[in-house]
Amino acid sequence: MDELKGYEEKRILVTGSNGFLGQKLIDKLAGVENVSLLATSKGDNRNPNILGYIFKACDIENEASFHELVESFAPTHIIHTAAITSVEACDRDPLLCERVNVLFVGKLASLCEKLEIHLTFLSTDFVFDGKDGPYHENDMPNPCNAYGRSKWLAEQAIMKTNSTAAILRTILVYGVINDPKRSNLILWVKNKLSQGESITVVSDQWRMPTWVDDLADACILAVEKRASGIYHISSEQLFSILEIAEQVADSWQLNKQLIQPISAADIGQADNRPAKTGFILTKSMKELGFRPTSLLKSFEEIKTQLALYNRV
Structure with a gap:
């Protein structure tokens, strides 16, 4: 990433590196000049790209192991992507949701404060x-599910510390990575329609979907600027979920x-x-230099990426 070149060395630890955003971050940061990169997830490394970084498996619920990992690597930055993100999973196991999404985050923020x-x-x-x-970022949250509540509680836990922390809120992340097992709304719609299968898509929910490449770039901008505070990261155009699916059909010339x-x-x-959510991006554009990619522009990039991975 050009944003990180020419600056003093950054030692970046990415948690949840097997996840969708985690793998994209590793792909963008691996081998970058002046960046030492450590990726960690609970299980074995699932990223087909294994060059330009170190991977170490670590269960973040094992506090001693995680502290040892941090102390041995001595990161200047941690990008914390690990979380339970399924609404249903958080509802099924609220205690696990609280441990992973809230309690660990509070401890992580305190550790970051202590170690600068x-x-x-x-x-x-x-x-x-x-x-x-x-x-806007300063609008009052009022989550309607356990997952949203856990993230709001985690935000508050971070803000109670004196850590230097950027909180990036995002919406309906989509895109493509090298790992073919990771899917999302766009790829699901494309694959189902390509196979001639009928699908049902919700028509009365509205979102500003976020291309995973944009989200990864926003994380890197936050690292480069040592940003602090809450930032909204998404695209700029509001669509219903149904309209997003129809855009996929049109872009890939599939049967709508x-x-x-x-x-x-x-x-x-x-x-x-x-x-209906959606974000006003004025703050992230002004303070981070974030530039969102439109849905249709991202589709053209995704087509190129799929071809690169032999998954047209």
Whole structure:
């Protein structure tokens, strides 16, 4: 990344490196001049790219092991992407959700304060109830599910410390990485329609979807600037989920008639998902230099990436 070149060495630890954003960050940061990179996840490394960084497996719930990892690597920055992100998983196991998404984050922020490590933390539009979007960073959260509540509590835990921390909230992350096992809304719609399968897509939820490359770049900008505070990261155009699926069909010239609309109530999401979120990006554009990519522009880039990975 050009943002990191020419500066003093940065030692960056990425948690959750097997995840969607985690793998994209590793791909962008591996081998960058003046960057020493350590990737960690609970299991074995699942990123096909194994060059330009160190991987060490670590369960973040094992506090002693994680502290040992941090102390041995001595990072200047931690990008914390590890989390339980499924709404349903958080509802099924609220205690695990609290341990991973809230309690660990508070301890991590305190550790970063103690060791003077810059922290970048990933949060979500689900901290809002969706009744008054799009949202500014200073709008009052009011989550309507356990996942959103856990992220809001984690944000508060970070802000109670004196750590230097950038909290990046984001929305409906999509895109492509080298790992073919990682999917998302865009790839799911494309693959199903390519196979001639009919799909149902919710028509009364609205989002500003975030290309994973943009989100990774925003994390790197936060690192480079040692940013502190809350920043909203997404695209700029509001779509219904149905409209996003239709854009996929149009872009890949697939049969739009296979897409059937369904309401949030019909799939049990009327109360546990915000109806309309979206972000106002003025702060992140001004302070971070963030430049969002439009949905259709990102689709053209995704086509190139799929071809690179032999997954056209």
